Amino acid sequence: MILVFAAVAVWIGAWAFNGWLANGRFSGLASVRLAVPLIFGATVIVVWEMIVRGLAVPAVILPPPSTIVGAFFGNFGILWPDFVQTFAKGALGGYVIGCGAALLTAILVDRYDFLRRGLLPVGSFMAALPIVGTAPILVMWFGFDWQSKAAVVVVMVFFPMLVNTVAGLRDTSAMQRDLMRTYGASYWQTLFKLRFPAALPFIFNGLKIATTLALIGAIVAEFFGSPTRGLGFRISTSVGTLALDVVWAVIVVAALTGTAFYGAVAWLERRMTFWHPSQRK
Amino acid sequence: MKALGPILAVVAAIIALWYAAAVPMNIQEVLTQAERAGAVVEPEGAMNRRDVSRFALVLKNADHLAESWSMERARLPAPHQVVKELWASTWDEEINGRRGIVKSGSLSNRSLIYHGSITLGATIVGFLIGSGLGILLAVGIVHSKTMDMSVMPWAIVSQTIPIVALAPMIIVVLYSIGVEGLLPKAVISAYLSFFPVVVGMVKGLRSPDAMQTDLLRTYGASKPQALWKLRLPASVPYLFASLKIGIAASLVGAIVGELPVQRGGLGARMLGGSYYGQTEQLWAALLFAAAMAAILVWLIGWIEGKTLRRMGVTP
DSSP, X not given: OHHHHHHHHHHHHHHHHXXXXXXXXXXXXXXXXHHHHHHHHHHHHHHHHHHHHHTTOOTTTOOOHHHHXXXXXXXXXXXXXXXXXXIIIIIHHHHHHHHHHHHHHHHHHXXXXXXXXXXXXXXXXXXXXXXXXXXXXXXXXXXXXXXXXXXXXXXXXXXXXXXXXXXXXXXXXXXXXXXXXXXXXXXXXXXXXIIHHHHHHHHHHHHHHHHHHHHHHHHHHXXXXXXXXXXXXXXXXXXXXXXXXXXXXXXXXXXXXXXXHHHHHHXXXXXXXXXXXXXXX | OTTHHHHHHHHHHHHHHHHHHHHHHHHHHHHHHHHHTTOOOSSOSHHHHTTSOHHHHHHHTXXXXXXXXXXXXXXXXXXXXXXXXXXXXXXXXXXXXXXXXXXXXXXXXXXXXXXXXXXXXXXXXXXXXXXXXXXXXXXXXXXXXXXXXXXXXXXXXXXXXXXXXXXXXXXXXXXXXXXXXXXXXXXXXXXXXXXXXXXXXXXXHTOSOHHHHHHHHHTTOOHHHHXXXXXXXXXXXXXXXXXXXXXXXXXXXXXXXXXXXXXXXXXXXXXXXXXXXXXXXXXXXXXXXXXXXXHHXXXXXXXXXXXXXXHXXXX
């Protein structure tokens, strides 16, 4: 019981400290902006640990963070092949194919107004549908290995990426296009020198949305059948044996992967669209 | 009408592509069946055909393709087969079936309406909980700098992680402590719709510019007054944009939540279809889920249109 009271005290103390930091004199500093959420995150983990231990919550309901960290390092040899199977093969493969295909389709759609008026409403309609539902069908077609996961990811990322890219390719002013015309630029020159760079912020928006979708697709598709490795497989089998510390370790892997993947694309965006107002410091 | 033409053309093209794709997709089974019925196919024997490419088989056996669009348990059922299954498992099952609502007084557990209503219930409950909590947290974030700096970065980071991965665990854990039925799925739905609403609402509540907030200050408006009279009305367009994302996410959450515990629902129906090779059932469930998502998103769009017109944002 003492641990529970200690947890409440830690929570109040950390919250007060954060309040002092956030409303105090230094709240504008970059280091404080970074420290406040980190303190909050650390507090949640500490309080979680204390409450789970204090109330003796059974590990099959909620394991304490220390156990999860132990499971993460203890099962590293299993989690690494899972990560390679789900992310490097399934998610990344499908991501590259899906986004590439959407990019090429977008150029085609943009070229022909008829296609744009027909395909774009269908595309934005499809982007709102529960496309994850195609997973069982695609697993049936492409087998249990990573190809079927990549196929699910392709279907999932295609439409958001298409809609964003088409919107981006239209994001040039008449003045800019007229300027290119006075230069005597051909369609392809205009596309590569003006419209494609101008579309980059939109394209990266689509790419960033697609990172999360890719991981979701790859993991959920594994719930419908997979070889004996993969993050989704590990989750469903470990849930089956109530090894919740392993499940949480897998979720940690998925969370870190998702954040790193998103971060990598965001980093690339900063490098490539440094000229855009939203990226200027 | 002018806008509809290209859309119909694209939809027609997709259906045509679907029919065309069904021929090579089903060729192996079609030829096996034709051979069993006594036809001479090239090459003979299912084993010999296994490694031949599907297109080569189609070209060599152009005479035996009649069954491509009417196979049972086809790898890719043709659109009309799926529509037939959709009709049979909704209207037909309920009106004429032995277990249907007309004959037995309750929805048939073989009909998509029954499974859809289970999924819909979880979706709606989860969506209401998730977006409600999301709006509350957003109000808190806008008013407390501590909360803003502590929670907001995590809300943004959480959008980059595949939260759906949590679904099987939430279901099983809640099941083990005796919570079952609609609630576990609703928890997942709520969780998925929560973060988009938080992020959208924070943006919306902050959308009034300095001029407008200054005006309220000169009126001597209190914080709650500013919230009710300026911030909330200004956030409505943002709210609806994130509600549309939220309800689509809620539906995905409910469907994924039905996978681990097979107690009805569209997700269970899909998994069942994939286990037993009932592809028509699988496609019908998929189309039903798609229609449900479309209707839900459209409904929110409709409410959005009405509300914005009522508020005078759009004429």
